[in-house]
Amino acid sequence: MTTAHPAVAEAALDAYPRIVAALIRVTGDWTLAEDCAQDALAAAVERWPVDGVPGNPGGWLMTTARNRAVDVLRRATVEQRKLRELAMLTDFTPPAAVQEDVVDDRLRLVFTCCHPALAPEAQVALTLRTICGVPTADVARLFRVSEATMTRRLTRAKTKIAQARIPYRVPRGAALAERLPGVLAVLYLLFTRGYDPGGEPAFADEAVRLARLVHELMPAEPEPAALLALFLLHHSRRAARRDADGRLLSLDRQDRGRWDSAAIAEAVAILDRIRADGPYALQARIAACHATAASVESTDWARIAACYDALAQDEPDPVIELNRAVAHGYAYGPAAGLDLLARARADGALDGDPYAVATEADLTARGGDPARAAALFRAAAALANSEPERLALLERAAELS
Structure with missing residues (x-):
């Protein structure tokens, strides 16, 4: 996204995915939606420093993108239904004044991006590019390919959606269960991108919001509930992760009084209702051990170590093994942790x-x-x-x- 002006950058992080999702729903054209959203941001960069930031920045961006889409479609001589629906897209109301339906445009878009007809890597790349507005160059770096290669992959994914007539909706029944693991994996990556030390917090906020919608959509499924709990527990510490000078603080140095107690309580209540421990539930239980302890020393490290043992058995992964070594080091002594760490590094995966x-x-x-x-x-x-x-x-x- 081209967002040199700070106000544009702030508005774009909130409004961009909603604009793209809304335009895709109406037009069915991914490229048109992204181009019009980008045009709106470019116009804001040019005009807001001169005219001032509008009272409803998201609404201004939506109106500008919508008008751009109408102009393009009129020149293309398309069916009048699309033009009528575009004309009905109104300014965004500030989020605090809106009571959204469980299924909104962004959730539909996530499920569309995660259709099983697309390769898993394409699902993640398309979601990052479309939902988050992550520049193609950054997505390419994430997958360790060139920007040109990633551009081709994204184009192929969009073309496949169009040619296969993949519906722009949240599926039902067996199709919903089939699509769910991919959706949860993409939300996990979205949250991680926002929660990482150099990440953008708005991405984490969006991941929490979407996870809540998926949980409301499938309240009886344990893993969407567990993922929401995991997000809430990690996000509860966001205000305490840096000191007054902006320096990153490790868990043992954070002021636990600044943690969001309401988010922690909500997450613990969600976990209390979950009976089956899948991978997200195990991770959430680990996070809950940290969030409910008075200090690092009083944390139930033996339980955390047991959860990592279960994770490592079900889903062998270098990162899990790394965290498992930390947990065992605190539960059973540094030598035990160093022994597990040496084993985890033996195959070179953590070099x-x-x-x-x-x-x-x-x-x-x-x-x-x-x-x-x-x-x-x-x-x-x-x-x-x-x-x-x-x-x-x-x-x-x-x-x-």
Whole structure:
């Protein structure tokens, strides 16, 4: 998204996915919807610094994008029904004044992006590009391909949706259950992109909102409920993750009084109703152990370790093994954690991973070797994925030195 002006950037994060989703619903044309939304943002960058930011920025962007779409479709001599429906798209009311239906345009769009006719990678890429407005170059970097390659992949995915006449709706019955795992996986990635130290918090907010809608749509399904609980528990700490100077704070240094107690209570109540522990439920129970403990020392690390053991057995994954090593290190001593970490790194899957090096540093420090731990923290800082992470790791190294 082209958003040089701060007010445009803020409005775009909230309005962009809704504009694209609404225009796709009416026109059925993904490229047209994205182009018109981009045109609206470009117009805002040009006009708002001169005319001032409108009272309803999202509504201004929607009106501009809608008018652009009407102009394009009129020149293309399309059926009048689309033009009539476009004319009925009104300005956005500020979200606080809106009571949305369970199924809104963005949720329809997520389910469309996650149709099983599309490859899993295409589902994720298309959702990031369309729902989040993540630039194609950034999506390409996520998948470690060139921007040109990702552009072709996105184009093929949109073409497949059009040619296969994939309906723009939330499916029902067996089709809904079939589509659900892909939708939950995409929401997980969306939340992660917003929650990461260098991420955009609005993406995490959107993931929470969409997860709540999916839970309302399928209240008897345990995994949508568990995913919502997981998001709420992590998001409850957002206000305490940085100090007054903006530096990233580890869990043991956060002011737990600043955690969102209402979100934690809601998540715990959701988990109390879940009887089957799938992967999201296990992760949520781990997060609940952290969120309900008075301190790192009083955390039920044995239970966390048991949850990671179950996760590692069901879904072997280097990241799970890394976190499992941390949990065992706190539950049963640093030596136990270092032993598991060495096993997790044996196949080379965690080579060059800053979190793996930082984990070794933390366990080494707790094992009584501060000099080696400081060197490891500096090595992790050199590999860090964001500046806040790098500074936090260097601070840990300086303390040990």
